[in-house]
Amino acid sequence: MISLEFILQSVDRWLRDRLGHEVAVAVEYVLVGLFVILFFAVLGLVLVFMERKVSAWMQVRLGPNRVGPGGTLQTLADTIKLVSKEGLTPAGADRFLFNLAPVLMIVVSMLLLAPIAFARNVQLWDINIGVLYVSAISSVSVLAVLIAGWSSNNKYSLLGAMRSGAQIVSYELSAGLSVLTIVVLSGSLQVSQIIEAQQTGWWLFRGHVPVLVAMIIYLIAVTAETNRAPFDLAEAESELTAGFHTEYSGMRFALFFLAEYANVFVASAIGAILFLGGWMPLHLGNWDAFNRIMDWIPSSIWFFAKTFFFIFVIMWFRWTFPRLRIDQLLELEWKYLLPLGIVNLLVATTIAVAGWYF
Amino acid sequence: MTLKQYFRNIWDGMRSLAAGMRRTGYYFFHHKEIITQEYPDVPPRLAERFRGEVVMPHNENNEHRCTGCTACELACPNGTIKIITKYEITPDGKKKKALDKFIYHLELCTMCNLCIIACPTDAIKMSQAFEHSVFDRSQLIKILNKPGSRLMEGVE
Numbered sequence: 001m002i003s004l005e006f007i008l009q010s011v012d013r014w015l016r017d018r019l020g021h022e023v024a025v026a027v028e029y030v031l032v033g034l035f036v037i038l039f040f041a042v043l044g045l046v047l048v049f050m051e052r053k054v055s056a057w058m059q060v061r062l063g064p065n066r067v068g069p070g071g072t073l074q075t076l077a078d079t080i081k082l083v084s085k086e087g088l089t090p091a092g093a094d095r096f097l098f099n100l101a102p103v104l105m106i107v108v109s110m111l112l113l114a115p116i117a118f119a120r121n122v123q124l125w126d127i128n129i130g131v132l133y134v135s136a137i138s139s140v141s142v143l144a145v146l147i148a149g150w151s152s153n154n155k156y157s158l159l160g161a162m163r164s165g166a167q168i169v170s171y172e173l174s175a176g177l178s179v180l181t182i183v184v185l186s187g188s189l190q191v192s193q194i195i196e197a198q199q200t201g202w203w204l205f206r207g208h209v210p211v212l213v214a215m216i217i218y219l220i221a222v223t224a225e226t227n228r229a230p231f232d233l234a235e236a237e238s239e240l241t242a243g244f245h246t247e248y249s250g251m252r253f254a255l256f257f258l259a260e261y262a263n264v265f266v267a268s269a270i271g272a273i274l275f276l277g278g279w280m281p282l283h284l285g286n287w288d289a290f291n292r293i294m295d296w297i298p299s300s301i302w303f304f305a306k307t308f309f310f311i312f313v314i315m316w317f318r319w320t321f322p323r324l325r326i327d328q329l330l331e332l333e334w335k336y337l338l339p340l341g342i343v344n345l346l347v348a349t350t351i352a353v354a355g356w357y358f
Numbered sequence: 359m360t361l362k363q364y365f366r367n368i369w370d371g372m373r374s375l376a377a378g379m380r381r382t383g384y385y386f387f388h389h390k391e392i393i394t395q396e397y398p399d400v401p402p403r404l405a406e407r408f409r410g411e412v413v414m415p416h417n418e419n420n421e422h423r424c425t426g427c428t429a430c431e432l433a434c435p436n437g438t439i440k441i442i443t444k445y446e447i448t449p450d451g452k453k454k455k456a457l458d459k460f461i462y463h464l465e466l467c468t469m470c471n472l473c474i475i476a477c478p479t480d481a482i483k484m485s486q487a488f489e490h491s492v493f494d495r496s497q498l499i500k501i502l503n504k505p506g507s508r509l510m511e512g513v514e
Contacts, residue, residue: 054386316383
């Protein structure tokens with residue numbers, strides 16, 4: 001049967017037969033790097049188009065419908081426009097840091113792709129502390145935002161960056177606690193083992209209320225961490241023009257834009273892995289016939305369907321809720337999400353220790 | 359803040375957020391609700407009372423109902439209408455005032471509808487045509503009565 005795993009193994013064998021072990025590994029590294037860059041480009045095109053369509057339909061509009069069939073080439077045209085635009089560096093800016101920030105941002109998003117399982121046995125790096133790696137790397141992106149805001153030498157940028165710092169430092173806690181809930185239930189930090197633990201059913205169905213609460217907290221926290229509405233105080237176009245990327249233009253602006261969508265994808269993918277079983281098909285207890293039909297659907301389709309479901313929910317948030325004020329934002333985190341997350345983790349631990357989950 | 363109020367806040371917050379998401383979710387799946395009008399491709403849906411310009415209807419014999427009484431010209435708040443009259447000789451030899459030119463300055467008109475209300479013979483009315491852009495301002499000065507047209511029989 002043709003699966004992503006089979007295709008990759010054949011490519012690997014073909015390379016090894018022709019080039020020998022060392023050269024083949026080197027070539028594979030290059031191929032993986034190219035894949036990540038290509039994947040990001042395609043992801044940017046698809047997600048920006050999706051966002052514009054989703055926002056249009058939710059606001060009772062039509063959305064892009066002129067360029068290409070159904071407007072599908074609109075984002076490609078926008079990309080060509082961005083590439084051809086001048087990348088301006090303001091006179092008062094710190095040139096080195098100003099140019100470093102967008103690159104740092106996109107590199108952080110690319111690093112986050114490493115532990116994500118795209119299909120059965122298809123993973124760039126199955127590190128044994130996968131979930132920890134994700135939460136460690138993802139907080140580096142706040143550094144890029146701070147650098148961008150600081151080096152722009154612009155009061156709007158600085159305000160946006162400072163807000164973003166306060167926001168990400170706060171919400172990292174809630175995201176971590178909700179991830180820990182699943183780690184406690186699965187008994188592992190390794191992504192592949194977390195998925196294997198959901199062989200008999202996804203954690204959302206097996207873990208009772210605590211997992212549902214954890215999922216809601218996770219969704220709220222990652223929406224805040226990716227700086228998207230209703231937590232887009234770092235950009236806040238109605239108050240701070242564009243926040244931390246006010247001074248950026250052309251391709252450097254496009255990198256920030258792309259990194260936002262890449263972060264949304266990564267956050268949704270991690271959410272899908274933790275709560276909905278990643279590439280694991282929907283299995284119901286001992287219904288063998290049903291389970292076999294579900295197994296017949298390729299695992300990559302399962303993964304992308306779940307991820308895009310989460311992406312859709314995050315977009316749904318963005319186009320429904322108004323932006324929070326900075327004090328409301330911090331109040332929500334410190335007075336509501338964090339205490340609830342801690343109590344929730346305690347309940348989940350009790351369930352895991354007593355073995356009360358299905 | 360009591361504990362009861364704390365949980366009440368959470369519950370109320372979740373409920374109001376869910377109400378908002380239900381509304382946008384409904385719009386997402388119901389494309390029939392889309393209010394965008396694809397105007398150049400599809401003729402626009404105009405409101406019933408939309409006013410585009412003043413027109414003077416003529417019947418099939420090239421006759422209009424305007425007696426040239428200048429009531430509309432007097433009613434107009436910003437000098438949009440200029441009526442030029444002439445004297446016609448009726449068959450029984452009398453001189454009678456009649457309409458020569460009904461000059462309508464579309465570029466000055468505010469579509470206030472006062473001329474239509476003032477007209478005693480219902481000679482003019484508002485049409486819904488709105489595509490008035492031209493390359494020269496002089497093209498907006500219109501003569502509403504058609505060349506060779508005359509007053510309809512029986513309109514005094």
